[in-house]
Amino acid sequence: MIELQNVEKTYYGKAGDIHALNKTNLNINAGEIFGVIGQSGAGKSTLIRCINMLEVPTGGRVIVDGKDLTAMNESELRKARQSIGMIFQHFNLLASRTVYQNIAFPLEIQGLSSEDIRSKVEPLLELVGLVDRRDHYPSQLSGGQKQRVGIARALASSPKVLLCDEATSALDPQTTKSILDLLKDINKRMNLTIVMITHQMQVVKEICDRVAVIENGYIIEEGTMFELFTNPKTPTTKDFIKSINNVELPPILKNATISKEYMEGGKLLLRLSFIGSSAGDPLISSLVKNFDVDVNILYGNIDSIKETPYGTLLIEVSGGRNSIKSALTYLHERKLKMEVIGYVA
Numbered sequence: 332m333i334e335l336q337n338v339e340k341t342y343y344g345k346a347g348d349i350h351a352l353n354k355t356n357l358n359i360n361a362g363e364i365f366g367v368i369g370q371s372g373a374g375k376s377t378l379i380r381c382i383n384m385l386e387v388p389t390g391g392r393v394i395v396d397g398k399d400l401t402a403m404n405e406s407e408l409r410k411a412r413q414s415i416g417m418i419f420q421h422f423n424l425l426a427s428r429t430v431y432q433n434i435a436f437p438l439e440i441q442g443l444s445s446e447d448i449r450s451k452v453e454p455l456l457e458l459v460g461l462v463d464r465r466d467h468y469p470s471q472l473s474g475g476q477k478q479r480v481g482i483a484r485a486l487a488s489s490p491k492v493l494l495c496d497e498a499t500s501a502l503d504p505q506t507t508k509s510i511l512d513l514l515k516d517i518n519k520r521m522n523l524t525i526v527m528i529t530h531q532m533q534v535v536k537e538i539c540d541r542v543a544v545i546e547n548g549y550i551i552e553e554g555t556m557f558e559l560f561t562n563p564k565t566p567t568t569k570d571f572i573k574s575i576n577n578v579e580l581p582p583i584l585k586n587a588t589i590s591k592e593y594m595e596g597g598k599l600l601l602r603l604s605f606i607g608s609s610a611g612d613p614l615i616s617s618l619v620k621n622f623d624v625d626v627n628i629l630y631g632n633i634d635s636i637k638e639t640p641y642g643t644l645l646i647e648v649s650g651g652r653n654s655i656k657s658a659l660t661y662l663h664e665r666k667l668k669m670e671v672i673g674y675v676a
Contacts, residue, residue: 332361332524333382333492338391340377340548351377353548355391359541361491364518364525366539368571371530374548379494379528383415384408396491413441416485420497422477424469424484431456431465434483441488455483459513475506482513492524493517499534511538532571536560536636544568556636561604561668580645580672581629589673598627598647599655600672603662605633605642614665615646622658624650647675 340352351374359365369375380386381393384400393400400411424433434455438448456462459479469477478498485493495514499507515538518525527539535542536556543553544567552559552568563569580600589600603614615626630645648655662669 332396333357333359333365333526334392334394335378335381336392336394338378338381338393339389340374340381340386341389351548352381352388355548355550357543357550357553359524359526361524362518362522363540364514364527364538366527366529366535366542367545368529368532368535368542369545370567373545375528375530375545376496377548378545379417379496379526382492382494382526383412383417413488414490415492415494416488416490417494417496418478418481418485418498420500422469422474422481422501424477424480426469429466429468430461430472430480433469433480434487437484437487451487451489452483455486458486458517459483473506474502475509478502478506478510479513482510482517486517486521490523492526495525495527495529497529498527500529500531507534508537514538532575536575536634538637540637544571557606557639557641560636560641561606575634584629584675587675589675591671591673593652593655594674594676596649597674597676598649599674601644601646601648601662602670602672603642603644603646604668605644606636606639606667614644614662614667618648618658618661622650622661623654624648624658 335355335357338352338355342349342351355378367375367378377386381388382395384393388401391401395411396414398411400408403411425436428436431452434452435448438451456465459482461476461479461483464472464476469480472480499510502510511534514525517523527534529535539556541553541555542559543550544565545551546567551565552563559568560572563572584600590597615628618624618626625648627647628644629647631643633640633642635641648658659671
């Protein structure tokens with residue numbers, strides 16, 4: 332549905348050139364929710380604005396639904412943008428217009444009749460749960476309600492793609508969840524391709540099928556949510572994962588001497604990750620019961636990635652050499668990811 336081929340964006344200035352995007356290549360499938368995560372200034376907002384050509388790339392090609400937007404003239408581009416909706420962090424609603432009128436605005440620009448506009452806007456009011464707010468003005472709405480108006484307005488032209496630029500950053504956690512639930516529902520109902528730009532790992536964990544990590548204008552890592560959570564490859568991705576999974580060593584162990592070799596009386600530190608049904612398995616009791624080892628849980632958590640259980644554990648395992656070896660063999664055979672940190676005295 333969306334293909335970026337060697338897309339570059341450079342901002343030229345007297346103080347020096349800023350390379351916001353460097354040889355960016357992405358393929359986003361039809362109907363999926365794709366996340367782009369990065370810190371402030373990483374280039375993620377420039378990337379999403381290049382998809383709908385609000386920012387014209389310095390180089391490369393942007394292809395949406397089989398059409399090369401970078402090869403279009405202004406008239407062709409205006410028509411192509413009708414199939415690409417966008418919502419923003421700060422809503423960008425027209426203060427002098429009601430909820431209904433804000434949603435209707437892009438349809439008015441297209442020249443639709445009042446009846447045609449009504450036939451499109453009223454179902455959208457119901458979809459986003461704002462039927463009883465149709466005649467309210469933005470100043471009378473909460474942040475979550477304003478974003479629902481923004482979503483309905485973006486859907487008014489029946490787009491195939493919805494771009495979300497930090498769409499939940501200005502919202503509290505409970506409202507964020509309600510907006511993410513709405514976007515998931517819209518994705519399923521309309522088979523809409525959604526691109527989420529965010530600096531919040533909690534957001535991509537909750538909603539995205541795949542995610543790309545951007546840093547200094549480069550895509551440094553890309554994969555499914557499970558791949559990134561269970562096997563992050565870059566320091567930046569690992570930092571994002573740590574922001575919601577506290578699997579760091581406790582302070583008392585951070586300065587301890589850690590050995591990869593077995594030491595008599597030492598404790599083996601392990602990080603474990605569980606996916607799906609294995610997240611509910613009685614793993615610790617099985618280790619203690621079957622392998623003559625003692626297990627101390629330093630940290631544990633069960634969460635979910637797109638409604639699939641995902642668990643993390645940081646544990647110490649102590650016992651004889653052969654007992655620990657047998658316990659490790661057992662863990663390798665389970666459906667989980669295991670990182671052997673080493674032995675501490």
